Amino acid sequence: MQTKMLLQTRHLSLQFGGLKAVDDVSIDVPQGQIRGLIGPNGAGKTTLINSISGAIQCTSGEIVFDGVNIEKMAPHLISALGMSRSFQHVQIFGDRSVRDNVLIGMHRQLKIGLLAQLLGTPHARRLELEAKEKADILLRRFELLEDAERPASLLPYGMLKRLDLARALAAKPKLLLLDEPTSGMSEEEALTAIKMLKSIVREEGMTLLVIEHNMRVMMQLADFISVLHLGRVITQGTPEQVTQDPIAIEAYLGEEVADA
Numbered sequence: 001m002q003t004k005m006l007l008q009t010r011h012l013s014l015q016f017g018g019l020k021a022v023d024d025v026s027i028d029v030p031q032g033q034i035r036g037l038i039g040p041n042g043a044g045k046t047t048l049i050n051s052i053s054g055a056i057q058c059t060s061g062e063i064v065f066d067g068v069n070i071e072k073m074a075p076h077l078i079s080a081l082g083m084s085r086s087f088q089h090v091q092i093f094g095d096r097s098v099r100d101n102v103l104i105g106m107h108r109q110l111k112i113g114l115l116a117q118l119l120g121t122p123h124a125r126r127l128e129l130e131a132k133e134k135a136d137i138l139l140r141r142f143e144l145l146e147d148a149e150r151p152a153s154l155l156p157y158g159m160l161k162r163l164d165l166a167r168a169l170a171a172k173p174k175l176l177l178l179d180e181p182t183s184g185m186s187e188e189e190a191l192t193a194i195k196m197l198k199s200i201v202r203e204e205g206m207t208l209l210v211i212e213h214n215m216r217v218m219m220q221l222a223d224f225i226s227v228l229h230l231g232r233v234i235t236q237g238t239p240e241q242v243t244q245d246p247i248a249i250e251a252y253l254g255e256e257v258a259d260a
């Protein structure tokens with residue numbers, strides 16, 4: 001059986017004035033794959049993700065997500081098709097509880113009318129209860145359940161980043177775009193969080209496109225890695241192939257591989 005491509009970019013370019021931040025990028029991401037994006041600072045990784053999520057419109061080229069051309073679509077419409085995005089800095093409501101943050105992340109999935117919610121109908125109450133149970137399953141997986149009732153702002157940084165991942169997964173997106181999910185974490189915290197993330201992603205059959213600077217984390221996480229340099233994909237392959245690839249080593253990996 002042929003693997004379905006969930007995301008394809010075709011000759012995608014994005015120009016800021018005279019600068020081609022993304023330059024003729026064509027990638028195919030099969031459903032269920034964890035695709036890593038690496039490259040030196042300024043290579044165009046964040047801009048590529050921004051154009052896929054619709055945050056910035058590409059200058060030319062095509063983006064096909066789950067069979068639909070999305071290159072001209074607004075971000076909220078792309079999100080409604082099942083694509084979510086997390087940012088380098090956590091997107092958490094600090095004054096809301098840890099559980100509420102996951103429930104807020106889940107809202108795309110909740111088919112509950114505002115009026116029903118306000119009136120507190122039995123149907124609405126049942127849906128809310130189910131959502132809470134689902135949120136708690138996620139919180140347990142990220143070892144955050146004991147803190148479910150606490151305001152999120154009280155969590156230490158490593159736990160806050162895990163909460164941000166739980167929040168992003170709560171919507172059960174088909175494709176999740178992650179920009180440096182472990183930035184600022186210690187190596188140990190990062191590897192633990194990645195293990196939790198990966199097991200849920202695999203169970204749910206989700207597809208990920210991840211920017212990550214820590215190569216040890218990337219090696220644990222990705223099935224396949226695309227290497228960007230000056231806006232172009234200069235090489236790609238499995239983590240093992242990429243770490244041996246002279247093109248990747250010269251452009252980016254030199255120092256990282258030496259001490260990985």
Ligand SMILES: Nc1ncnc2c1ncn2[C@@H]1O[C@H](COP(=O)(O)OP(=O)(O)OP(=O)(O)O)[C@@H](O)[C@H]1O
Nearest residue numbers: 016019020021039040041042043044045046047048
């Ligand atoms: N809004 C913008 N306006 C003008 N130039 C931009 C803008 N955003 C990014 N750039 C430029 O586009 C290029 C690619 O930047 P981008 O942030 O996508 O790289 P990156 O690979 O994500 O880098 P990093 O690893 O440092 O986050 C850089 O030269 C950057 O200065």
